[in-house]
Amino acid sequence: MAEHVTSRKLYFAIFAALMVLTAATVAVAKIDLGALNDVVAMAIAVAKALLVLLFFMHVRYSTRLTALTAMGGFLWLAILIFLTMTDYLTRGVLLDDVPGK
Amino acid sequence: MASTTMEPEADAAAHHHPALQHQFDSLEQQKESSTLGMWLFLVTEIMFFGGLFTAYVVYRRTFQGVFAAASHHLDVTLGAINTAVLIFSSLTVALAIWSAQMNRRKGIVFFLVLTILLGGVFLGIKTVEYSHKFHDNLVPGPNFHFDGPSPEKAEIFFSLYFIMTGLHALHMIIGMGVLAALIRPAWKGRYDASYYNPLECTGLYWHFVDIVWIFLFPLLYLLGAHAR
Amino acid sequence: MDTTATVSDTTLASPETGYERPNYLNAAYGMRSWLLTRDHKRIAILYLISVSVFFALGSLFALLIRLELLTPEGDMVQPDTYNRLFTMHGVVMVFFFLIPAIPAVLGNFLVPLMIGAKDLAFPKLNLASWYVYNLGGIFTLWSIVHGGVDTGWTFYAPLSTQYSNTYVISAALGVFINGFSTIFTGMNFIVTIHRMRAPGMTWFRLPLFIWSHYATSLIIVLGTPVIAITLLLVAAERLLHLGIFDPRLGGDPILFQHLFWFYSHPAVYIMILPAMGVISELVAAFARKRVFGYRFVAFASIAIAVLGFLVWGHHMFLAGQSIYLSTIFSILSMLVAVPSAIKVFNWTATLYEGSISYQTPMLYALGFIGLFTIGGLTGTMIATLGIDVHVHDTYFIVAHFHYIMVGGTIMAYMGGLHYWWPKISGRLYPAFLSRLSALLVFVGFNLTFLPQFVLGYLGMPRRYWSYPPEFQVLNVLSTAGASILGVGYVLPLFYFIWSMRYGKRSGDNPWGAIGLEWDTPSPPPTDNFHTIPVVTRPPYAYNEQEVHDRTSHPEARVG
């Protein structure tokens, strides 16, 4: 597979985008958006991580296997967090129809 | 998948590159293998920090208010500066690899050194932050003191803070060590467009450490910043 | 039927050719050549030695456990000692024996051979893995020598983080360090299987042993780091007074259990999947028949690896976990049993119209199928919520997992060792003695653990140093069985060592088996193959009619 060389210009552009996003996340955090604050902060973090993954880490130009491996890692982390959180979010739920409750 | 992962032609490597190891047939195969190996290692790293992130998410949800109050004791400015420093160091690593691809020997060395320096700046700032925490008695343990409701839950926050940023810093130190070890061979001209695998893999690792911080920063520093 | 020597039904071997040729064993001599080797075959031998030492140690603890339980009163050791015994038995057996046993010994030896590679992708990493394993072992031994750990192998908080005053930190660090060695092996296998297959070795020509090791490696890579961080948190909580699981701070001990079982349930599949791979090889070789439903068995390994990550909460049904989540975990546990069922039925069906010989490895393999079935079925029983209420943390559980781990994995490990021993050493072991030991293991095993199912349903809790007197008869049976079992395990130790010097030369392929590993001399040369093989046939093509890939077969459409 031919080696892909990312141009220096693209690297600088990505760097600039990351800096802008960093500034944005700090700025947004100072505004009270209620529960949305978390969502925005995480969305920006994911966007930044994606930029790093795709361009700095060259996932965009590598094999499917590499992309799959990276995705697998994040998917499994999602499983861990999701099922664990299900516990904390649903403790007591099934028994709420108990008489008197 | 079978077809894309087949062995490359064995005779492509008829001329033996000095860096080719005996178990591989070609440099191509060797490179693909080490890149895949590195990615697998990064997957283990994701899961390693993942355990911490899980603990964080659980407690964050349960003790929302206390966590927000506790996070006020972190310095957003220093955290933001550090984020910028780390992202910049990611760029410089990428440029070190780019220099290799362009056969610029001195460029590689320059960017490696720059990356290590930036890593040093990050750790320096981190040290300042840590010493503030020590000073303010915010280090979990017998001397922990926190003004506000539910100090014990704030202690959980700071436990997570220290272990997450501490392990992150440890990863940086290891990364800086590996980067430093690459300087000599780079200076000697070992890496060029035909072979720069070690650079590539170290770069992947460094970027990953950056990604961890990209998540740590908003989670630890920014939650509840608006209520300040 | 042959009764004297295992060699008699071989068709391809020529006993004279085995030895003077250069091979990995006589390539170099001296400690240095072993301790600094990068040869996967030599590293496998190093692992064999280390792993056997830990097995002996773990067995010694088992012996002491069983002796203590001979009488209802705790009269042999102090309760604190007993707690340390079963903790160290569990820790040593799980982390230092069973997890590395098949992958690091048989897998290390065979993966490159079976796919036609010169070595694993990262030989230095492989050697490092062995050193790291021993380093982890030293940490654990250190805590054992200083009096041991008493938290149970599950290290539950807050007992482990605050209340135990034993050497938890060094034991946890030992397990933590050992995790790296497992990860190194797993990464090495994945990369090797992806990148280093011989020309023509497509995915569906891979032996099932490779498929199952691939699946195992996926679990290792995705799961092991989580136990690492969890144990690190326990150590940090003890050492630095960080409070993550501390209920006095409002921390949740159940979070520890989630993190622990997120790894440790998949880890049980790290222990069984390689065993399943071994069994597929043995059954095919000794029935001289292609494994029934090859693709189903192959995909079942992957399915187990993936689904295995979704069921960890079945260890926590009564821990105070959300009942809603318990229900989800219960049904998912049922789903993960389906691929196991597929395997069991396919192995059994492989025997149909085969040409079956009763060599020692095959006896182990058949024993495995039966005992694994019992262990697995009781697994699905306890995954049923209504039953787990009663049997959780009783001897029913102890019986369940010994059936799978001892009756399953160790049987497969022993079977595999007996099968590939000629490959490893170029020698044969005594046929009669080895069959006798297989029989002793089977009988002793059932006598040890069958009574424990009854004990469990009667309500005898596990990790009990003393117990009410009405449980005694069954416990005596169990101890009696363990002593038979012990003899069955010690015998091979002797005749394997004996055979290295005095055993008959086996020839290259004493079993007349098919597979790349048998296409090269026994013992193999350092580079494995004199010329890299080119694969043109599907696996297990024992019958001449099967040498072509059968793409027209309906089964081939699946996947």
Next chain:
Amino acid sequence: METNLPLFPESASSVAPQIDALFVVWSVISVFFTLLIAGLIIYFMARYRRRAADEVGLPERAPFWLEIAWSAIPLAIMLAMFAWGTQVFVNVYRPPADAIQYSSIGKQWMWKFQHPTGQREINTLHIPVGQPIKLLLQSEDVIHSFFVPAFRVKQDAVPGRYTAVWFEATKPGVYHMFCAEYCGGEHSKMIGSVVAMEPRQYEEWLAGGPAGRSVTASGADLFQQLACHTCHRTGTAGMAARAPRLEGLFGHQVRLEDGGTLVADENYLRESILNPMAKVTAGWQPIMPTYQGQVTEEQLTQLISYIRSLAGEGGIESGSGAGGGPNEVGAAGGQVDSPEPQTAGPARSETDPQ
């Protein structure tokens, strides 16, 4: 050596037959499949044993339907057993409306019980037969697990929060009570017995024992002593209320300041007292002080029992079984006694069943 050899445990609770039925059916299925596999193996071994050294097996014929069949049949069986098992489980964990609540605290290495009428016991629990009993479980140190084999019930007691288990004894007798979760040193000595008695005898036993104030009454006293009533005024109208009324609270929906709602159960009350800031009731100022460190686990139980009793028609029961508090990790326990197992309480009873 004792020579009696029991093979099946005594069954003495209302749920035991349900669990036994489940277990027996599952066992039959398991034995069937084990024998099926073993039988096939033995048959094939005999039928297809190798007759010539160079003999090989016949080509494989793997019909697709066979693979589907032997995946689908076990799956169907398991799904059926799952459904049945879950139903039994819910029965085991959902206390009936008329269950009477006892409290139970596990600590290294003993079980402490308190009857609703105030009597305390250690490692022995007297109960009337025919009466559903709910045990509110908590732990002062590590995780323990309350297990009575004859009743087929088990539940972990987790430090920092409440869990619960219920049972209804059907036969008088003395039954083993074990700690099933490994809890350190004397885990195997954390055993005792449940004495199930005819209701009449139970009343006599209660009368004979050291009567104490009932749990709820002690809670009412504490409510005064700790000056809770200065803010939570009971029953009075007119004066400006500083805190929400606690009457009719237990078992009902509470709206929180942050917009969430939850059902007030033991774990919620516990947290409200120990850590009032964590979940502030909508419409009220967060002025309530924390009682962390000022009340013991036992007093906490009494307070909660009192607040429960304010819920109204008395019969209101929480169903927080293994589920614990909704959305709650649990509040801090505050005071953990240094473990000193041998001193406190009467000598543990080494009772022999029957």
